Amino acid sequence: MSERDTAIDPADVERVRVLATAARDAARRLALLSRAEKDAALHVLADALVAATDDVVAANALDLARGREQGMGDGLLDRLRLDPPRVAAVAQALRDVAALPDPVGEVVRGSTLANGLQIRQVRVPMGVVGMIYEARPNVTVDAAGLGLKSGNAVVLRGGSAAADTNRALVTVLRQALADAGLPEGAVGLLEGGHGAVRALMTARGLVDLLIPRGGADLIEAVVTGSTVPVIETGVGNCHVYVDAAADLDRALAITVNAKTHRPSVCNAAESLLVHAAVAEEFLPKALAALSGEGVVLHTDALATRSAEAAGVPHDLATDEHFATEFHALEMSVGVVDDLDAALAHIRRFGSGHTEAIVTEDRAAARRFTAEVDAAAVMVNASTRFTDGGEFGFGAEIGISTQKLHARGPMALPELTTTKWVVEGDGQVRA
Amino acid sequence: MSERDTAIDPADVERVRVLATAARDAARRLALLSRAEKDAALHVLADALVAATDDVVAANALDLARGREQGMGDGLLDRLRLDPPRVAAVAQALRDVAALPDPVGEVVRGSTLANGLQIRQVRVPMGVVGMIYEARPNVTVDAAGLGLKSGNAVVLRGGSAAADTNRALVTVLRQALADAGLPEGAVGLLEGGHGAVRALMTARGLVDLLIPRGGADLIEAVVTGSTVPVIETGVGNCHVYVDAAADLDRALAITVNAKTHRPSVCNAAESLLVHAAVAEEFLPKALAALSGEGVVLHTDALATRSAEAAGVPHDLATDEHFATEFHALEMSVGVVDDLDAALAHIRRFGSGHTEAIVTEDRAAARRFTAEVDAAAVMVNASTRFTDGGEFGFGAEIGISTQKLHARGPMALPELTTTKWVVEGDGQVRA
Numbered sequence: 068m069s070e071r072d073t074a075i076d077p078a079d080v081e082r083v084r085v086l087a088t089a090a091r092d093a094a095r096r097l098a099l100l101s102r103a104e105k106d107a108a109l110h111v112l113a114d115a116l117v118a119a120t121d122d123v124v125a126a127n128a129l130d131l132a133r134g135r136e137q138g139m140g141d142g143l144l145d146r147l148r149l150d151p152p153r154v155a156a157v158a159q160a161l162r163d164v165a166a167l168p169d170p171v172g173e174v175v176r177g178s179t180l181a182n183g184l185q186i187r188q189v190r191v192p193m194g195v196v197g198m199i200y201e202a203r204p205n206v207t208v209d210a211a212g213l214g215l216k217s218g219n220a221v222v223l224r225g226g227s228a229a230a231d232t233n234r235a236l237v238t239v240l241r242q243a244l245a246d247a248g249l250p251e252g253a254v255g256l257l258e259g260g261h262g263a264v265r266a267l268m269t270a271r272g273l274v275d276l277l278i279p280r281g282g283a284d285l286i287e288a289v290v291t292g293s294t295v296p297v298i299e300t301g302v303g304n305c306h307v308y309v310d311a312a313a314d315l316d317r318a319l320a321i322t323v324n325a326k327t328h329r330p331s332v333c334n335a336a337e338s339l340l341v342h343a344a345v346a347e348e349f350l351p352k353a354l355a356a357l358s359g360e361g362v363v364l365h366t367d368a369l370a371t372r373s374a375e376a377a378g379v380p381h382d383l384a385t386d387e388h389f390a391t392e393f394h395a396l397e398m399s400v401g402v403v404d405d406l407d408a409a410l411a412h413i414r415r416f417g418s419g420h421t422e423a424i425v426t427e428d429r430a431a432a433r434r435f436t437a438e439v440d441a442a443a444v445m446v447n448a449s450t451r452f453t454d455g456g457e458f459g460f461g462a463e464i465g466i467s468t469q470k471l472h473a474r475g476p477m478a479l480p481e482l483t484t485t486k487w488v489v490e491g492d493g494q495v496r497a
Numbered sequence: 498m499s500e501r502d503t504a505i506d507p508a509d510v511e512r513v514r515v516l517a518t519a520a521r522d523a524a525r526r527l528a529l530l531s532r533a534e535k536d537a538a539l540h541v542l543a544d545a546l547v548a549a550t551d552d553v554v555a556a557n558a559l560d561l562a563r564g565r566e567q568g569m570g571d572g573l574l575d576r577l578r579l580d581p582p583r584v585a586a587v588a589q590a591l592r593d594v595a596a597l598p599d600p601v602g603e604v605v606r607g608s609t610l611a612n613g614l615q616i617r618q619v620r621v622p623m624g625v626v627g628m629i630y631e632a633r634p635n636v637t638v639d640a641a642g643l644g645l646k647s648g649n650a651v652v653l654r655g656g657s658a659a660a661d662t663n664r665a666l667v668t669v670l671r672q673a674l675a676d677a678g679l680p681e682g683a684v685g686l687l688e689g690g691h692g693a694v695r696a697l698m699t700a701r702g703l704v705d706l707l708i709p710r711g712g713a714d715l716i717e718a719v720v721t722g723s724t725v726p727v728i729e730t731g732v733g734n735c736h737v738y739v740d741a742a743a744d745l746d747r748a749l750a751i752t753v754n755a756k757t758h759r760p761s762v763c764n765a766a767e768s769l770l771v772h773a774a775v776a777e778e779f780l781p782k783a784l785a786a787l788s789g790e791g792v793v794l795h796t797d798a799l800a801t802r803s804a805e806a807a808g809v810p811h812d813l814a815t816d817e818h819f820a821t822e823f824h825a826l827e828m829s830v831g832v833v834d835d836l837d838a839a840l841a842h843i844r845r846f847g848s849g850h851t852e853a854i855v856t857e858d859r860a861a862a863r864r865f866t867a868e869v870d871a872a873a874v875m876v877n878a879s880t881r882f883t884d885g886g887e888f889g890f891g892a893e894i895g896i897s898t899q900k901l902h903a904r905g906p907m908a909l910p911e912l913t914t915t916k917w918v919v920e921g922d923g924q925v926r927a
Contacts, residue, residue, distance in 0.1 A: 098868075098870075178889060180887070184878055191870075193900050194900070271721070275900050276901060290701075291724045294720070317923035320925050324925035438525070442916065442917060443919060444916060444917070444919065445919045445921070447920065448921035452921075453917070453919075459610060470726070470914035471901060471902045474914050474916065475618075484901070486870075486873070486874060487905045489882060489883075491882075493744065494877075494879065494882065495878075495881070496879055496887070
């Protein structure tokens with residue numbers, strides 16, 4: 068609630084009002100475009116980005132230099148970097164979005180009522196979508212592209228570390244929109260300090276949806292500080308539970324993949340739970356394999372025995388460890404008496420993102436998928452599969468960890484709402 | 498933001514925590530019930546209400562007496578009243594909900610991925626749904642019934658005017674749940690003052706969804722004061738636009754029905770817009786008919802001529818009038834030059850609930866349905882049809898006027914979220 072309790076500078080409120088009003092006007096145009104018109108515009112944007120590669124790379128160099136001065140780590144610097152191949156990749160992503168089906172106009176359901184009224188629920192754009200995100204400048208282009216394809220105008224608020232890059236990218240995109248005969252207001256960049264962000268979060272009636280992407284602190288601040296509708300994304304304390312009836316070779320491969328394939332992302336596993344009946348057989352192998360991949364291990368009392376048997380480095384797992392999303396080569400490991408204990412542990416420590424069970428027992432799999440309350444529940448598969456690309460959506464604007472509107476990977480349909488169209492020949496209520 | 502800036506009494510926070518935790522535990526049970534078990538329980542609740550008619554009516558008498566002392570108007574007293582026939586009707590509503598299909602378990606979409614993973618998106622209950630509403634005690638029973646059918650536990654916060662009635666109703670419902678072998682925590686009643694409401698609105702992680710039902714002030718306070726997800730409902734400044742190509746007999750019937758059939762509700766029309774080409778022919782008849790039904794008329798300069806021609810009482814419409822939801826036999830009336838002017842007026846004054854056009858011109862109908870941004874757009878039909886019952890949903894928990902999650906009439910499916918279930922045979926990310 069902190070964000071909202073502090074007064075907001077009227078200049079920031081006005082800056083947001085101007086941006087959002089231009090976006091609203093643009094959105095009215097975008098909502099009426101055919102798929103062909105939107106796809107053609109996306110190719111114009113892609114070509115413009117490639118043509119402007121030098122300007123974008125030069126602007127990015129300023130951000131990189133500032134980052135180095137401020138002692139930004141190599142990992143963050145790499146996420147911030149845009150070299151010519153990456154600019155080409157970002158442009159290609161726009162062409163890929165053009166190739167996706169248009170969600171707008173889809174008839175979700177409909178019927179003819181007893182009185183002859185024909186009703187249908189049709190997908191329409193949200194209108195104005197705000198994005199608040201951190202360092203990666205490709206999000207700026209992805210959001211603009213997904214917004215355009217779904218008929219939405221976007222108001223973008225990127226991280227200050229990428230300020231010069233984002234300004235250059237948005238300048239190119241807005242000019243390209245104008246060249247394509249579309250309103251520049253379809254893509255707006257919100258500059259200014261935290262006050263500007265607070266003004267965006269409280270722009271009721273001007274912004275239809277706000278999507279935060281970034282670390283837990285950013286997301287918490289946006290979710291609790293906003294009075295406009297928000298979709299909470301991407302916080303994941305994911306578990307792999309190895310059941311008594313697990314195929315232990317599969318369990319080993321899934322555990323190592325879920326933890327080490329890409330540790331920094333939200334669908335990576337942070338915690339391993341093993342049924343007591345297979346702990347002594349499975350854990351020494353699993354802990355040795357994880358340790359061999361450089362994973363720091365926090366083991367509970369029973370798992371510690373296996374760590375010692377395997378002779379791998381470890382320390383004693385605390386509740387703190389089990390509650391932590393390491394987003395690194397680090398994992399908490401526990402032994403549970405049975406499926407009920409595993410479900411109770413996941414209820415207590417899970418974040419509702421992705422939970423996996425490894426088992427050959429149908430009953431255990433059915434209970435796990437029915438009782439775990441999460442956006443995605445995996446049976447005999449890595450947690451890493453919770454991803455818009457892997458699910459075949461062709462794009463991803465984020466992974467929702469809330470229950471309202473969208474849950475799990477969000478792509479184009481999740482950027483739309485619906486409208487009821489009712490056609491009659493003079494019907495009135497009796 | 499006012500609601501949230503004031504401190505909340507820890508006793509209220511604790512009261513909400515206890516209620517919501519009991520609801521959470523109950524929701525875990527409800528989520529696993531079969532349709533047959535839920536339907537049987539709904540009949541137990543209905544029978545228990547009928548059996549407890551005398552207790553409920555006696556408790557309601559206390560509320561009615563208090564209301565009269567406090568000078569409550571006849572209209573509100575009537576909405577508050579529960580006599581034996583109304584108790585029977587409320588019980589029957591529970592049996593009607595039992596007859597509706599169960600939304601839980603529906604497979605929304607699914608596919609088999611190239612790697613053999615079988616993914617499906619399945620409807621599951623939200624979990625804990627909070628309701629904040631005003632005088633009508635039937636909402637207490639409706640919300641409990643719709644919650645149970647959709648596998649959700651509910652935390653109910655009714656108006657203080659109905660405090661004794663709601664306490665009696667919830668006591669009966671909780672005992673009936675216990676008799677049916679279900680957790681009493683599935684239906685909780687939040688008592689206490691405004692502090693208790695603020696505690697409910699900020700119970701993040703305890704409440705999955707909050708639905709306010711009532712006047713604009715209540716809804717605004719809940720939407721801006723909540724940090725838990727909210728669905729905004731039921732604010733409606735609805736227009737009937739009579740196009741140049743309208744069938745004027747249909748236009749007259751639709752206008753009178755939309756305004757006078759039930760003026761107090763959100764899908765009643767508040768404003769009439771008429772194309773200049775048909776104003777002189779249509780308006781005198783329409784204004785005479787409306788005035789004959791007792792409608793107070795606020796006419797713009799051009800409509801005033803017709804009012805005078807018809808010799809009906811009227812005053813000059815101001816922007817204030819056009820912006821007002823009268824929810825009474827009162828209407829603003831304007832003449833517009835063309836469809837564009839009508840669309841611009843609706844953009845300016847509409848609330849995004851329901852807008853109607855009367856026309857025989859396909860092009861005008863297509864533009865109106867495409868360009869009006871509202872939950873429901875009617876062609877040649879009364880605005881009064883935006884209703885869960887009329888749409889064939891069999892029930893209604895409210896009418897969403899926001900774009901996130903649900904838009905328009907909300908019934909059982911809108912009280913659910915989804916979960917991705919992914920089944921494999923050892924797949925890992927390459």
